[in-house]
Amino acid sequence: MIEVRGLTKRYxxxxxxxxxxxxxxxxxxxxxxxxxxxxxxxxxxxxxGLDRPTSGTVLVNGRPFASLAEPLREVGALLDPGSLHPGRTGRSHLRVAARTNGIGRQRVDEVIEEVGLGSAARRRIKGYSLGMRQRLGIAAAMLGDPRVLLFDEPVNGLDLDGVRWIRALLRRLADEGRTVLVSSHLLSEMQQTADRLVVIGRGRLIADATTAEILRGLGHRQVQVRTAHADALLARLRERGLSVRRLDDQELLVEDGTADDVGEIAAASAIPLRHLSEVAQSLENAYLALTGDSVEYQGGPTGAATTEAAR
Ligand SMILES: Nc1ncnc2c1ncn2[C@@H]1O[C@H](COP(=O)(O)OP(=O)(O)O)[C@@H](O)[C@H]1O
Ligand SMILES: [Mg+2]
Incomplete structure (x- = not known):
């Protein structure tokens, strides 16, 4: 469990x-x-505990990180894989980390197997691909068999196999009852990985809900409809409270509602249709709409309003 409360950092x-x-x-x-x-x-x-809050608190398993007796056994993290010593082998890197935390060598070999680093563990880190570095970083995070794991943008720069591997690993760790926090700037990635989403922009909370709830909130669809009787259909749709834009003499764009709604309303009024389709807004666009204000402006009440909309 991680509890973040009023956390603030000013540089x-x-x-x-x-x-x-x-x-x-x-x-x-x-x-x-x-x-x-x-x-x-x-x-x-x-x-x-690598950076000191300006104000606010963070508790890990009910305590501040600094007061954890054996931090590596409680929390593991993959932060920046660029900070590895290039001249060391993967295995010696892990052995150093293990030794300074009172963890045995046998556990080093276990995590090497677990992340599939195998024979590469005996080679120098400078020859590692980005994917191998990520695996090594994850092995280090898992050394102490911690109940809480943090992964900062773990799929950045990975090939599809690596991405799939990380997704499966995160799932397994969570299924084992661990606390797993994984960051990303890509909604499409998180959509396939996360059960819950904490969405932030400009340091502020934008949404905190299940992934399904957030996607539903973003699941704004437009319906495109073409008919020779556009005026009549437009009037019927507006009577039913739908927001409709006219694209040309035959084509309408319904801003909310589904193809089902529009089809039924047309049928009830015996208006023949020439075309009817739902246009799903791309998730990345919807996500930008959710975080857009916070990218452009420093906070403001829109953040809170959007949080409600996304719930
Ligand atoms: N050590 C630092 N010194 C000054 N500014 C920083 C430092 N670390 C991060 N920032 C700034 O804080 C903001 C948040 O950065 P960061 O936490 O890295 O965002 P993210 O990981 O979501 O991309 C950015 O504006 C960044 O430039
Ligand atoms: Mg970052």
Whole structure:
């Protein structure tokens, strides 16, 4: 369990994290979603005690990170894979981390197997692909068999196999009852991975709900309909409270409602249709709409309004 309460981080003029509160529960994959610069990495560093909050608190398993007796056995994290010592082998990197945390060598070999690093573990890190570095970073995160795991943008730069592997790993860790927080700037990625989403923009909370609820909130569809009787259909649709735009003399765009609604209304009025289709708004566009205000402006009441809309 991770409990974030009123967490705030200011770097000079930049308010990187702004009164953020959310919980990350065990047994689920929680996606931490926000555009670049939203404050995801800063928040994760504060959870891990690597950065000091300007104000607010973070509890990991009920306690501040600094007071955890054996932190690596309680929390594991994949942060920046660029910070590995290039001259070491993967295995020696893990052995150093294990030794400084009182973890045995046998566990090092276990995690090497678990992440599928195998023989590569005996080679120097400087020859590793990005995917191998990610696997090594994840092996390090799992060394202490922690109940809480944080992954900061773990799929960045990975090929499809690597992405699938990480998705399956996150699922397994959550199914084992662990607390899993994984950040990304891509909704499409989180949609396939996360049970819950905590969405932030400009350091502020935008939405905190199940992935299904958030997608439903974003699931705004438009219906395109063509008929020789556009005037009549337009009037019927508006009578039923639908918001409709006229595209040309035959074509209408219904801003809300479904193809079912429009089809039934047309049928009830015996209006023949030439074309009827739902145009799903791309999820990435919908997500930009959700976070758009917070990208352009510093906070404001729109954030709170959108949170409600997304619930
Ligand atoms: N060490 C730092 N010093 C100054 N500004 C920082 C520092 N770390 C992050 N920031 C700023 O804080 C904001 C949030 O950054 P970050 O947490 O890295 O966002 P994200 O991980 O969501 O992309 C950005 O504006 C970034 O430039
Ligand atoms: Mg980041």
């Amino acid at each position: 000079g003029d930049v308010l990187a994290v702004d009164h953020l509160s959310f919980d990350v529960e065990p047994g689920k994959v929680t996606g931490f979603l926000g555009p670049n610069g939203a404050g995801k990495s800063t928040t994760m560093r504060m959870v891990l």
